[in-house]
Amino acid sequence: xxxxxxxxxxxxxxxxxxxxxxxxxxxxxxxxxxxxxxxxxxxxxxxxxxxxxxxxxxxxxxxxxxxxxxxxxxxxxxxxxxxxxxxxxxxxxxxxxxxxxxxxxxxxxxxxxxxxxxxxxxxxxxxxxxxxxxxxxxxxxxxxxxxxxxxxxxxxxxxxxxxxxxxxxxx
Numbered sequence: 001x002x003x004x005x006x007x008x009x010x011x012x013x014x015x016x017x018x019x020x021x022x023x024x025x026x027x028x029x030x031x032x033x034x035x036x037x038x039x040x041x042x043x044x045x046x047x048x049x050x051x052x053x054x055x056x057x058x059x060x061x062x063x064x065x066x067x068x069x070x071x072x073x074x075x076x077x078x079x080x081x082x083x084x085x086x087x088x089x090x091x092x093x094x095x096x097x098x099x100x101x102x103x104x105x106x107x108x109x110x111x112x113x114x115x116x117x118x119x120x121x122x123x124x125x126x127x128x129x130x131x132x133x134x135x136x137x138x139x140x141x142x143x144x145x146x147x148x149x150x151x152x153x154x155x156x157x158x159x160x161x162x163x164x165x166x167x168x169x170x171x
Contacts, residue, residue: 002090003083008103011087011094018071018084025067032060069148072133072141082133088125095120143170 005011035057039046046053073080093099097114104110135142150156151166159169 001083002086003077003079005087005091008094008099011091012103014079014084014087017079018081021067021071022081025064025071028060028063028067032057032064035060065144065147066152069144069152072135072144072148082130085125085130085133088120089122089130092122146170 003014005014035053039053070078071080072082088095097119101110101114104113107113131137133141135145147166147170150159150169158164159166
């Protein structure tokens, strides 16, 4: 569902918000991986404070998943990836060479980027990218929505009673 925007500056704010969340998810996941990898080399040291390192790794994984889950929402008022892609699709006029030049004004890389005269491939956006964030077409997105609905938004009582972990339900 496209988010209603008035101009390129509103699109820019939306793009910045979504991209910052996705960048943060990447950073938290990289930190999780790095700590996990360090366990081989520092097994004894990390074993002395096991609870700290376990909770630290869990916090990085939670931060990663939370940001990904927030970005797959497709409701009209949610600033997430599906809404951003639909908004871009609905506002093609903001992606002309002239509009791009306006958005780049004041940027250090403006001259180089404007000279490249790249254009957005609308076929890829509509036929590939939008499908990648659609839970009906991408099983990974469906898994993230399940994790969000059954764990991050609230704990599903049925899962608790039946002793089903999130990891078992959404591998």
